[in-house]
Amino acid sequence: MDLTRIQRLCDCLDGHLELYQALVDYLAQEKKYLLALDLEGLFQSARKKEELGREIEVHTQGLIEAVGEAALAASLPLSPQPLLADLAVHLPEPFRRRLSEGAVTLARLKNIILRENEASRAFIEESLRLVNESIDILTGASQLKGDGYTSGGGQGEKKRTLPVKLSREV
Numbered sequence: 001m002d003l004t005r006i007q008r009l010c011d012c013l014d015g016h017l018e019l020y021q022a023l024v025d026y027l028a029q030e031k032k033y034l035l036a037l038d039l040e041g042l043f044q045s046a047r048k049k050e051e052l053g054r055e056i057e058v059h060t061q062g063l064i065e066a067v068g069e070a071a072l073a074a075s076l077p078l079s080p081q082p083l084l085a086d087l088a089v090h091l092p093e094p095f096r097r098r099l100s101e102g103a104v105t106l107a108r109l110k111n112i113i114l115r116e117n118e119a120s121r122a123f124i125e126e127s128l129r130l131v132n133e134s135i136d137i138l139t140g141a142s143q144l145k146g147d148g149y150t151s152g153g154g155q156g157e158k159k160r161t162l163p164v165k166l167s168r169e170v
Contacts, residue, residue, distance in 0.1 A: 001075075002073040003073070005066075005070050005072070006070045008069065008070075009099070010102070012059075012066040013063065013098075014102070015059060016059055019052065019059055020106060020109040022052055023049065023052055023053075023113055024109055024112050024116070026049050026052065027049075027120070029041075030042065031119070033045055034120060034123055064081070067081060067082065074090045074091060084099050084106075085099070085103045087099060088103070
């Protein structure tokens, strides 16, 4: 068994985990920018995330190649490409533990990233909905949309009326 190929995979996986951890850190910072409505910080964060995303994409190809080389070193078939956990079972210690723990850590980081992205998306959508509703109220557009309640308390269409003009007198 060629342990140098397996060591290369472990090193590649460690680098991959560092990139994913950096992405988690950027998402945490982005969350702070969102809550603070710091647009400049959001733009900087978006640029950094984009760069990191490209780096992860390139690094992923290297990881796939390293998995294939380690599979060959362990005399495993390349098709279908083995998962890290499946490959780890066929390797001696300490490689088995490193790959198993790395696979678990990678899955955990990916789940954190998915949750953070979903939370940020929901926050942005809710903020945009609030802004749109506020603009509709200020411009009177909400009266033209036809949504509302009937005199009996049920939901029905409102009469379409002209927009309400805001009085300049206060």
